[in-house]
Amino acid sequence: MTTSINAFTTAKTWNWQNFPISYHTQGNNGPAVILVHGFGASSWHWRKNIPVLGANCRVYAIDLIGFGASAKPEPGKEITYTIETWGQQVADFCREVVGEPAFLVGNSIGCIVAMQAAVSNPDIALGVALLNCSLRLLHDRKRLTLPWTKRFGAPILQRLLSIKGVGNFFFRQLAQPKTVRKILLQAYADSEAVTEELVDILMKPAKDPGAAAVFLAFTAYSSGPLPEDLLPILPCPAIILWGTADPWEPIDLGRELANFPQVQKFIPLEGVGHCPQDEAPDLVNAILQDWING
Template identity: 70%
Template sequence: MTVSPPANSTIATQTWNWQGFPITYQTQGTQGAAVVLVHGFGASLGHWRKNIPVLAETCRVYALDLIGFGGSAKPTPGSLKPGEQVEYTFETWGQQIADFCKEVVGEPVFLVGNSIGCIAVMQAAVDHPEIARAIAMLNCSLRLLHDRRRATQPWLKQIGAPLLQRILKNQWIGQTFFKQLAKPATVRKILLKAYANAETVTDELVDLLMAPAKDIGAAEVFLAFTGYSQGPLPEDLLEVLPCPAIILWGEKDPWEPITLGREFAKFPQVQQFIPLEGVGHCPQDEAPELVNPILQEWIQVQSESTRQGTLN
């Protein structure tokens, strides 16, 4: 295991070997429940920099870079060949999270995800129920470009999304598109749409998201996921989720409408659905002063409930 100076945090970044690939993570805290934080698409463990120190006051906190993102390896897309290539699917990320909980954390954990990270942690819990105590989801991805969602979309999206996916499969076009996207000005514009409070879109945040985009293989990962229209929908996983869940949702999310997200509150596993007024797609970064206390209380209540159940 190696330790290297982090670019955006006082917490050391460590490396774990998974399937022959280096995976980066950070950890802080020496007591309390174990908590694993999982970022969204195009992000990294640094997206939790405003949450880790606060949660670590009472918990042992781990933030993980999914394979293909952040400081983790970005191997060639394809059927799993350890040390060479992986499929960028929720089954892959779910397995990575589950193995991390078993090999690094060593005990069942509270899983916290943002955006596609919510689906990844649910996949991990569904496939490996023994690793999850409970799940918190922040603005869960609705997967609106999924094949099974297409019929519910406006006709322009029904036609346009598959067409764009096919065009981007052309290597030259895909690479050119990614190079245009992976520029500071473009990233800032995207963030200003995703975040309701423009003041929280800082140079630090732009740099945080830009750095991994320069890695070899980053474009291939991006294009592989943008062409991924299969796999589970969040409701598929919620229906069979083996542990309790809590959902937080920024009301100003332009990508994942809260009106659709509220439907998830109907599942019996969901104990609370908490709207966050005036907040966009990434509440943990845009409004940590709202998110951190909710997560702290949730972990405490769930931990006490588990202790009471053990005593009884």
């Protein structure tokens, strides 16, 4: 890892349901903030945000179970990988480690996790910031709105990947530096933000025992809550940031989430892709600081 990734404190471990959970923290004063990464990412995806936010806040970036340096127990036997599971993990972390209500900040599927944590545990959330929230377009309840190729193709692919040998082969092909870089270049509008460091951040946990099983379990997961299920019952205010160049979560669909009364602001980030906290950290950090201090 390069020096920039070690610019803040080393990883700490919290024991949750007898599984080790990795997290990073910085800052001793100010409100608490919990950062929740997206699918396949980790707390390191917030490396450009933690030092800045930690100057005036107590910042915590957590590795969801199954990702990063956290435990990767066997799906279906030791744990179920669902939005509800991760939401409870974040809520328990807030109570047991943070020790007070916090602002929750998520990216992609981490937005759904943050909202689920707040909805199921209203006492832990001061507010929620959603960065390019996953719209879960392959959800069972949304497939009818998709083009026929995706409507029928996705379930077929899911069934194929559920075959252990096929799934493991697919994961091995996917978890290659060239493939990861190619995917990142789709997700990021600014190709210069796709560095060797970023590729390494995503590659390292993929080599852990159990990583393939977690990945395949999530690709087969087409149920659970949608953002439009959670936003109307969110017990705290929310803001939404959205990169206009996101190829995976179209901003035109994202704007519809701003119609819920819990959403105080919808802020488009011009020319930014799916992971604005990493691609445009200066812009995102300033918005989050204003929101937290407001």
